Amino acid sequence: MIKTDGRKIIRTEPTNTQPMHSDSYTTKVEPPYSYNSHNIVHWEPESKKLLVFSQYMGGDPVKLEIKKHAKSWLAKAGTFLDNKCIEKKTRWKYICKPLDGYNKTTYSIFINQDPTGPEMECNCQGFQTKIQKGEEPFCSHCLAVKQFIHINQHSRAPPERISRK
Numbered sequence: 001m002i003k004t005d006g007r008k009i010i011r012t013e014p015t016n017t018q019p020m021h022s023d024s025y026t027t028k029v030e031p032p033y034s035y036n037s038h039n040i041v042h043w044e045p046e047s048k049k050l051l052v053f054s055q056y057m058g059g060d061p062v063k064l065e066i067k068k069h070a071k072s073w074l075a076k077a078g079t080f081l082d083n084k085c086i087e088k089k090t091r092w093k094y095i096c097k098p099l100d101g102y103n104k105t106t107y108s109i110f111i112n113q114d115p116t117g118p119e120m121e122c123n124c125q126g127f128q129t130k131i132q133k134g135e136e137p138f139c140s141h142c143l144a145v146k147q148f149i150h151i152n153q154h155s156r157a158p159p160e161r162i163s164r165k
């Protein structure tokens with residue numbers, strides 16, 4: 001929706017022509033050879049979606065609720081990656097180790113083998129509270145695991161540098 005205040009045009013919501021899950025703004029760009037906690041947010045699908053939500057300016061309460069968490073989820077996931085908190089234990093289980101001076105708990109993130117359920121389940125309070133409230137469960141630990149998996153699956157060797165000397 002576009003509102004006019006007399007002087008300039010204010011864009012209040014993302015336009016409907018651009019779907020939330022759109023890949024359109026990255027498809028023309030070659031993916032990076034190596035991912036890190038900064039560039040991963042533009043490539044891992046869930047992070048890209050949250051980035052869009054974090055900039056949402058409209059009035060839809062569901063989207064605003066996600067917006068409330070999106071920035072902190074993205075920031076925390078980046079911190080977990082930077083501090084090498086995520087570790088793969090088995091094909092179906094990852095852990096998120098505690099951050100020094102932030103918390104003391106190691107959380108477990110399970111990949112759901114049942115495709116009808118949520119994709120991942122975390123044993124942290126935030127995730128479990130959302131399940132109890134009947135809300136769509138998600139947390140920064142799950143986001144960090146998604147980014148971790150993307151980094152490991154998509155990083156590739158850079159082309160050999162051609163020396164001009």
Ligand SMILES: [Zn+2]
Pocket residue numbers: 107122123124125126127139140141142
């Ligand atoms: Zn969690």
